């Protein structure tokens with residue numbers, strides 16, 4: 001009797017779904033397009049940052065399994081559901097679906113606790129923290145990451161799925177959906193690395209990411225300027241199951257013409273690799289200046305904290321000549337740079353004209369841009385890297401709204417950067433049970449679920465860093481439970497009829 005749940009993909013969303021379906025008593029098959037050594041999707045490339053709502057520090061301790069937050073050894077600022085909701089609404093410019101947002105935020109803490117119960121450990125976030133009075137400060141909901149980052153998360157999740165005795169088929173891509181006579185989905189057609197196709201039957205959960213690694217779909221939906229962009233994640237998220245779902249009448253949702261992008265080292269590979277992962281991120285621009293190849297500024301570097309502004313910066317740099325920018329810092333802020341700048345492509349010099357010459361920029365124009373900026377700095381306001389200090393420029397465009405210090409202390413450093421696509425925002429429309437809705441009727445398509453980056457409606461324009469993994473966990477857990485219940489119901493009905 002078919003009580004099988006088929007999970008397409010093997011990133012965080014899919015593996016959480018597999019665990020939830022297995023918990024509920026279903027037989028589970030996980031299909032991973034990648035070979036075993038490349039398994040894990042974009043999830044494996046992440047820093048493992050997980051944004052979640054909490055009022056009490058005890059919730060953080062519970063996830064860490066110690067008393068590090070309540071002991072006061074570090075400073076942790078609570079992050080309420082209201083603040084998390086506002087962050088999603090602000091970054092989406094009010095477009096995010098309120099019901100999906102409420103679902104994501106309200107389950108964000110509980111799903112991490114559930115994951116911990118399945119052997120997924122957490123630790124304090126490694127990046128995007130600040131220090132005050134000798135203590136590390138965790139604020140803005142960026143408190144925890146999976147232990148060992150994305151690599152650790154992937155290893156812990158596969159171990160859990162293996163313990164649950166789910167079947168995992170590597171090098172196996174789902175290539176189409178199989179429909180029954182009355183419009184429900186009853187399985188998937190798969191193709192393995194040797195080119196053999198086979199039909200598999202069961203409830204189908206689509207957890208196979210967005211279409212960010214497909215140049216044709218990027219051009220189709222995002223526009224021609226995204227055709228040749230560098231891809232930060234895996235080459236496997238190519239959207240063929242999104243197309244298959246549209247062919248069976250699934251409703252689309254969300255911001256199809258936009259995506260997540262981030263500022264990355266100009267020498268990042270064209271296609272992300274396990275070795276580079278998220279280590280090419282260049283998100284300390286708030287403490288410096290950014291110019292393009294014409295030595296002109298093009299963004300408000302200090303508009304907000306990096307997690308709230310890095311997506312806008314990643315997209316803005318792609319609009320500059322050759323898609324390239326340069327982040328300039330002086331020695332005063334050297335200690336404030338993200339540790340990932342340690343591996344960065346960088347030019348260094350003791351004078352600004354010499355620095356420009358080394359980087360191939362017009363020395364005079366570069367020095368003039370910095371001079372104009374320095375002259376616009378408000379010396380009456382004190383610089384404070386631990387708060388949005390309001391130390392802004394006056395009378396230049398674009399302004400710098402915070403952390404605007406003069407650039408005057410050698411050595412000066414210039415980090416060339418570009419933008420890389422992370423994931424796409426458009427996807428399938430789901431309900432709170434992660435069931436895919438029919439475009440015509442608005443009701444769930446029997447047998448079909450979508451999770452993580454396959455879905456739309458959560459994120460528009462940008463997103464608060466660390467929300468993607470939690471979105472995958474919340475949708476994945478719901479889909480696994482719902483698909484297992486349907487599979488077990490189907491098996492019972494079939495047994496009764498036979």
Ligand SMILES: Cc1cc2nc3c(=O)[nH]c(=O)nc-3n(C[C@H](O)[C@H](O)[C@H](O)COP(=O)(O)OP(=O)(O)OC[C@H]3O[C@@H](n4cnc5c(N)ncnc54)[C@H](O)[C@@H]3O)c2cc1C
Nearest residue numbers: 009010011013033041042043049174208452453466468469
């Ligand atoms: C460099 C980088 C850093 C990031 N850092 C963070 C972070 O710290 N925190 C955060 O919340 N988010 C982060 N993100 C975003 C994050 O990756 C996602 O939100 C999350 O991992 C998506 O999970 P997912 O399961 O939906 O997709 P993925 O993890 O991408 O998994 C998709 C899976 O589907 C498989 N697949 C694709 N097509 C098929 C097919 N046809 N058949 C079978 N399998 C298929 C893929 O091989 C893969 O296993 C980052 C992304 C990148 C690229």
